Amino acid sequence: xxxxxxxxxxxxxxxxxxxxxxxxxxxxxxxxxxxxxxxxxxxxxxxxxxxxxxxxxxxxxxxxxxxxxxxxxxxxxxxxxxxxxxxxxxxxxxxxxxxxxxxxxxxxxxxxxxxxxxxxxxxxxxxxxxxxxxxxxxxxxxxxxxxxxxxxxxxxxxxxxxx
Numbered sequence: 001x002x003x004x005x006x007x008x009x010x011x012x013x014x015x016x017x018x019x020x021x022x023x024x025x026x027x028x029x030x031x032x033x034x035x036x037x038x039x040x041x042x043x044x045x046x047x048x049x050x051x052x053x054x055x056x057x058x059x060x061x062x063x064x065x066x067x068x069x070x071x072x073x074x075x076x077x078x079x080x081x082x083x084x085x086x087x088x089x090x091x092x093x094x095x096x097x098x099x100x101x102x103x104x105x106x107x108x109x110x111x112x113x114x115x116x117x118x119x120x121x122x123x124x125x126x127x128x129x130x131x132x133x134x135x136x137x138x139x140x141x142x143x144x145x146x147x148x149x150x151x152x153x154x155x156x157x158x159x160x161x162x163x
Contacts, residue, residue, distance in 0.1 A: 011142050019050035019065030021078040022145075029140040031095035033110035035068070035117050035133070036141045038092040039075045039126065040149045041084040047145035048075030052095075054109070055116030068116035072124055090129040091121050092151055092163070094141050097134065110134065130163050 011025035020026055026049040028036050035052040050071035057067035064070035076086065096114035114133040121128060130151065138156040143149065151163040
Protein backbone atom coordinates (compact mmCIF):
# COMPACT_ATOMS: atom_id res chain seq x y z
CA UNK A 1 0.00 0.00 0.00
CA UNK A 2 1.23 3.49 -0.79
CA UNK A 3 2.65 5.35 2.21
CA UNK A 4 1.19 8.79 1.44
CA UNK A 5 -2.52 9.51 1.35
CA UNK A 6 -4.38 12.41 -0.23
CA UNK A 7 -4.94 15.18 2.30
CA UNK A 8 -2.62 13.74 4.94
CA UNK A 9 -0.53 16.92 4.93
CA UNK A 10 -3.59 19.01 5.92
CA UNK A 11 -4.31 17.07 9.12
CA UNK A 12 -4.11 18.88 12.44
CA UNK A 13 -1.38 17.05 14.40
CA UNK A 14 -2.03 16.46 18.10
CA UNK A 15 0.77 16.08 20.61
CA UNK A 16 0.96 14.01 23.79
CA UNK A 17 -2.08 14.48 26.00
CA UNK A 18 -3.87 16.79 23.54
CA UNK A 19 -7.41 16.48 22.22
CA UNK A 20 -9.47 18.14 19.48
CA UNK A 21 -13.03 17.99 18.18
CA UNK A 22 -14.10 19.10 14.70
CA UNK A 23 -14.90 18.14 11.13
CA UNK A 24 -11.34 18.49 9.80
CA UNK A 25 -8.60 15.85 9.33
CA UNK A 26 -6.74 15.03 12.56
CA UNK A 27 -3.66 12.96 13.34
CA UNK A 28 -1.34 11.90 16.10
CA UNK A 29 2.13 10.58 15.40
CA UNK A 30 4.43 8.21 17.23
CA UNK A 31 2.05 6.24 19.46
CA UNK A 32 3.88 3.67 21.54
CA UNK A 33 2.11 2.74 24.76
CA UNK A 34 -0.24 5.71 24.24
CA UNK A 35 -3.72 5.33 22.76
CA UNK A 36 -5.28 7.33 19.95
CA UNK A 37 -8.97 7.48 20.82
CA UNK A 38 -11.20 8.67 18.01
CA UNK A 39 -14.88 9.27 18.62
CA UNK A 40 -16.86 9.73 15.42
CA UNK A 41 -20.40 10.81 14.63
CA UNK A 42 -21.06 9.81 11.00
CA UNK A 43 -24.36 11.66 10.94
CA UNK A 44 -22.68 15.01 11.65
CA UNK A 45 -19.21 14.17 10.15
CA UNK A 46 -17.64 15.30 13.42
CA UNK A 47 -14.83 13.55 15.27
CA UNK A 48 -12.88 13.90 18.46
CA UNK A 49 -9.31 12.68 18.83
CA UNK A 50 -7.31 12.33 22.04
CA UNK A 51 -3.68 11.21 22.45
CA UNK A 52 -4.08 9.33 25.74
CA UNK A 53 -0.93 8.74 27.78
CA UNK A 54 -2.21 7.25 31.06
CA UNK A 55 -5.19 5.17 32.22
CA UNK A 56 -6.53 7.44 34.95
CA UNK A 57 -6.36 11.08 35.98
CA UNK A 58 -6.60 10.57 39.76
CA UNK A 59 -8.19 14.01 40.02
CA UNK A 60 -5.80 15.86 37.68
CA UNK A 61 -7.75 18.19 35.40
CA UNK A 62 -4.96 20.17 33.69
CA UNK A 63 -4.90 18.16 30.42
CA UNK A 64 -8.04 16.04 30.05
CA UNK A 65 -6.82 14.47 26.78
CA UNK A 66 -3.92 12.87 28.64
CA UNK A 67 -5.99 10.35 30.63
CA UNK A 68 -8.45 7.65 29.53
CA UNK A 69 -11.15 8.62 32.02
CA UNK A 70 -11.12 12.38 31.34
CA UNK A 71 -10.42 12.20 27.58
CA UNK A 72 -13.61 10.31 26.84
CA UNK A 73 -15.69 12.73 28.92
CA UNK A 74 -14.21 15.88 27.38
CA UNK A 75 -14.53 14.54 23.82
CA UNK A 76 -18.18 13.57 24.35
CA UNK A 77 -18.98 16.94 25.97
CA UNK A 78 -17.36 18.90 23.12
CA UNK A 79 -19.01 16.72 20.47
CA UNK A 80 -22.43 17.26 22.06
CA UNK A 81 -21.85 21.04 21.85
CA UNK A 82 -21.44 20.53 18.08
CA UNK A 83 -24.81 18.74 17.87
CA UNK A 84 -23.68 15.13 18.19
CA UNK A 85 -25.66 12.64 20.25
CA UNK A 86 -24.10 9.74 22.13
CA UNK A 87 -26.24 7.13 20.39
CA UNK A 88 -24.71 8.07 17.01
CA UNK A 89 -21.07 8.12 18.19
CA UNK A 90 -18.72 5.18 17.70
CA UNK A 91 -15.07 4.75 18.67
CA UNK A 92 -11.78 3.81 17.03
CA UNK A 93 -9.05 2.71 19.47
CA UNK A 94 -5.43 2.43 18.26
CA UNK A 95 -2.12 2.05 20.11
CA UNK A 96 -1.21 0.59 23.47
CA UNK A 97 1.91 -1.20 22.23
CA UNK A 98 4.36 -2.85 24.58
CA UNK A 99 7.49 -0.92 23.68
CA UNK A 100 9.78 -2.35 26.36
CA UNK A 101 10.45 -5.67 28.05
CA UNK A 102 8.61 -5.90 31.36
CA UNK A 103 9.17 -8.22 34.28
CA UNK A 104 6.34 -10.46 35.46
CA UNK A 105 5.67 -8.05 38.34
CA UNK A 106 5.56 -4.94 36.15
CA UNK A 107 2.33 -3.67 34.61
CA UNK A 108 2.50 -2.91 30.92
CA UNK A 109 1.28 0.70 30.47
CA UNK A 110 0.10 0.03 26.91
CA UNK A 111 -2.17 -2.81 28.07
CA UNK A 112 -3.40 -0.71 31.00
CA UNK A 113 -4.17 2.22 28.68
CA UNK A 114 -6.11 0.02 26.25
CA UNK A 115 -8.07 -1.65 29.08
CA UNK A 116 -8.94 1.72 30.67
CA UNK A 117 -10.12 3.20 27.36
CA UNK A 118 -12.34 0.17 26.62
CA UNK A 119 -13.75 0.14 30.17
CA UNK A 120 -14.59 3.86 30.02
CA UNK A 121 -16.18 3.52 26.56
CA UNK A 122 -18.34 0.70 27.89
CA UNK A 123 -19.42 2.85 30.86
CA UNK A 124 -20.45 5.59 28.40
CA UNK A 125 -22.18 3.02 26.14
CA UNK A 126 -19.99 3.95 23.17
CA UNK A 127 -19.56 1.14 20.63
CA UNK A 128 -16.03 0.35 19.42
CA UNK A 129 -16.14 0.33 15.62
CA UNK A 130 -12.47 -0.58 15.15
CA UNK A 131 -9.65 -1.54 17.50
CA UNK A 132 -5.96 -2.18 16.91
CA UNK A 133 -4.13 -2.35 20.22
CA UNK A 134 -1.16 -4.14 21.72
CA UNK A 135 1.76 -5.65 19.90
CA UNK A 136 5.28 -4.28 19.91
CA UNK A 137 5.09 -1.80 17.03
CA UNK A 138 4.47 1.94 17.34
CA UNK A 139 1.80 3.59 15.20
CA UNK A 140 0.67 6.91 13.80
CA UNK A 141 -2.97 7.60 12.93
CA UNK A 142 -4.74 9.97 10.55
CA UNK A 143 -8.52 10.41 10.61
CA UNK A 144 -10.88 12.18 8.22
CA UNK A 145 -14.37 12.63 9.78
CA UNK A 146 -16.28 13.28 6.53
CA UNK A 147 -19.01 10.78 5.71
CA UNK A 148 -18.27 7.34 7.09
CA UNK A 149 -14.85 8.51 8.24
CA UNK A 150 -11.49 7.28 7.05
CA UNK A 151 -8.76 6.01 9.35
CA UNK A 152 -5.18 5.48 8.16
CA UNK A 153 -2.79 3.61 10.45
CA UNK A 154 0.92 3.80 9.70
CA UNK A 155 3.02 1.34 11.66
CA UNK A 156 6.68 1.69 12.61
CA UNK A 157 7.40 -1.59 10.78
CA UNK A 158 6.53 0.20 7.50
CA UNK A 159 3.06 -1.28 7.00
CA UNK A 160 -0.04 0.82 6.45
CA UNK A 161 -3.76 0.17 6.47
CA UNK A 162 -6.90 2.07 5.69
CA UNK A 163 -10.02 1.42 7.72
